[in-house]
Amino acid sequence: MQKRIAELLKKNQLSITESRKKILELFQSANGALAHADIEKQSGEHFDRVTIYRTLQTFVEKGIIHTIPTADNSVLYALCKDECSAGHHHDNHVHFICDDCGTTYCLDHVDIPAIQLPIGFKAKQTDIVMSGVCKECNV
């Protein structure tokens, strides 16, 4: 695990530092998306708020993680799959927030059906955020 993290950072021309390693670890062990606040808490409060913001920004720029818009207007971050290239905007995938456990999932493999827009409208990007009950909480 440690090796992979170091490689990932190197591949993206980033220095290997404590905070970056720790934050990547958190993402790898979380099976969903994380908010800035989650990271701040779970990292054991070792790192400055600013460092975390900057690290997340850097990771987004490099295409290591991506942001998820949510209905309640908070930002979530999630690891990108290996196939993602830097700068990829993750335009067309579905995000799912569980009302029960609060976990956010990136449903990369869900097909988005064509949406019929009124005449004159031309869509470039589609963001879909669904909420309900996830597979873990569904009894």
Next chain:
Amino acid sequence: MQKRIAELLKKNQLSITESRKKILELFQSANGALAHADIEKQSGEHFDRVTIYRTLQTFVEKGIIHTIPTADNSVLYALCKDECSAGHHHDNHVHFICDDCGTTYCLDHVDIPAIQLPIGFKAKQTDIVMSGVCKECNV
């Protein structure tokens, strides 16, 4: 117009005040959605920030306007159509943001096709925000 605004407020058991009238007017003359900041500017800076926040909150509660989540994590507000009942969450309609002119449209009459989720997931709410070029900017 003035009459209609007064009636609308009365129907919702709200006192008829300067700020409420002005804010409703702004929504009626805007053909798209407005952000809090837009309202603050366009109202001629007559009203306190807090008053605007509270007015918007009240309108949302009464079902006069509704909120739109956007990809860049800002909140937009738009007038509800007459058919909307108070408390209606506007769960399932598509919002469209024009990359050119920045206008946000509520596409009430666009059908949302069923989205096939992985086994175990059960959706309650779907938010779709699309962006691209709108009918005005499309040449």
Next chain:
DNA sequence: TTTGTTTTGCAACTAGGTTGCAAATGCCTA
């Protein structure tokens, strides 16, 4: 017009996020 309720404006506060800069860390080459 008077009275009671609703709404407003002010001040103070919180949370989330950004910027500039000096100190510390990491990287690379000799």
Next chain:
DNA sequence: TAGGCATTTGCAACCTAGTTGCAAAACAAA
């Protein structure tokens, strides 16, 4: 592996968006 340069960090200060409590002002109803 030591030294020097580039990158990253932490601090302080700042900004915007939004909230709360409370007294004063505006509104509604009789």
